[in-house]
Amino acid sequence: MDNAAKVFPSSRRKADAQVFRISCELYECIDPNVLQRAVDGAIGQFDLYRFVLKRGWFWYYLEDSHEVPRVREEYKSPCAPLYTSGKNQLLFEVTYFDKRINLEVFHALSDGTGAVYFLKSIVARYLSEKHGLKRPPDDIDASRSQLHDDSFLHHYDDTVKVRRTIEPTACRIRGRRLPDNRIEVITGHMSASAVLKQSHAVNASLTSYLCACFTMAVRENMPVSELRRPIVACVPVNLRRFFASGSMRNFFNTIYVPYQSSAEDDLTDVVRKINETFSERLEPERIRNNMNGYVALEDNIFTKFVPLPVKDVVLRLAYQVTEKKQTYSLSNIGMITVPPEFEPYIRAFDLCSSTNQLMLCMCSFGDTLSLSFTSPFINKDIERSFFRRLTSMGIDVEINAGQTGGID
């Protein structure tokens, strides 16, 4: 398994299943039979998704299985656990509801970018069959071994001396949590160009700008005593931007973007500070150093010989320590494009992820920017502040939120 994936099975908890979901919303109701055939075809092409997770004596490993994926109508809450220890089950699930196709993936298998390839293939096959269109060739240019490549090991440079930095403790979001480890999803759709206009007006990237808006929303709703610690955003960075890779598996590292609150700062100041921090942390040399650091941990002879049950405990504790260094997570997988003949049938793509704290996931399709908040908290004040800030700038926002069922 790749370097990032090795953490996920051990750091799974009831509170955080390490599952993310990418959805594609169409303008028509989904036909389950066509969808099933589309999934069968896509899995034939991307056989990584047929793999199941097994426990070895020192590490978890992925193994090809004979399991056949079955498409179902959506029947559980978003990003519910997908992996039970010991069970031979697929690490992804395709469900549908009304006009929406959902792909949920256990993070040990793939990251957002990898999963987008898979979902696009499913949607392309679905729409071609449903509307009699000719399916154009996929926009991926990678052989089977390139798709399965462990890009972390591929690009690991063990001659580089690793400099480790200690991150400060971040301020934490607290509050009453939903019962039963449930998480709620609130998705907002808006015009991407409208938001880009705002971000370009202050010379910031879209991610920096929205990160600043999020940080302001957190600052507004945090007790003052807590604000003496920095508000830290944990942002996954797609390493395919820095290293050549066609891998469908995990190939990302996370960076921390801290912001020390100051009461005098208004949005422009916060944007400026956060944009600077992003530029600094996204320097290729720093990213390279970070990546080498993570793989070096795995490459260590002491780590290799520790039995898996001990690794499970250690990794879970390490994960809980890193949770203290972040206030929230923010993930942007960028623009999703499809061949022009399919564009008229697709309304939007959405991305959300399970989390133990607050998380914002974003992606865009055409001019629709989709922002999804996932939260285990009952209190939605931060989301409210965030969206009200956007609407106060004249941006039209459409919200949809998951239902919370009753307890029987």
Place this chain on the structure above:
Amino acid sequence: MKRCVKCNVNVRGDQEKCPLCQAELTGKAEAPLYPKIQTIYRQHASLLRLVLLTSISVCVLSAAINLLLPGSGRWALYVFVGMVCFWVCLLSGIRAQHNIPQNITNQSLFISAIGLLWDWLTGWHGWSIDYVVPIAFAASMAIMAIMTRVRKIPVEDYIVCLAIDAVFGIIPLFFYLTNRLDQPIPSLICISLSAISLAAILILHWKEIRHALERRIHI
């Protein structure tokens, strides 16, 4: 589409209150965007709690009764140890419920260990190594062979467990050779069975074993 005038957002679906500020929404409802999911009450969790409560009550009651009748020996201790053994088997069985070969192997190991422990605690009469150990291992090999045929589990999944069982079946051989056995028949049956299984596995499935072990032991 519904609208929240406080937040200034449009709200899709059929919500009655704004998801952000819980104010009442105005406008017309649309088709819901998410299905209504009901949480399932976790029945097995409550059953397990019931069994735990019963076990604790039994231990406490037997301790109390034993203290009232000091002349009858320290039998409450056996009740307590018995409960612990029961729970070890139960929990490991639940944990490995999806992996039958692993479960069978674990249970036969636990039963043998518990048998040895019990024999030692009751003054060592030797019945554990005469009967419990060989019968447990021989039975687990037989059950595994039957179950894997009946359930059609692919070879790769059970091959390592079968090998482990066969190897452990050689333990009675140690007891036999060091003349600790009063009753050699069960042990001899077990030893023969495990020797034949081991030979069969190695001859017929050597490649699969090596493959499976390589992946499991990969560092």
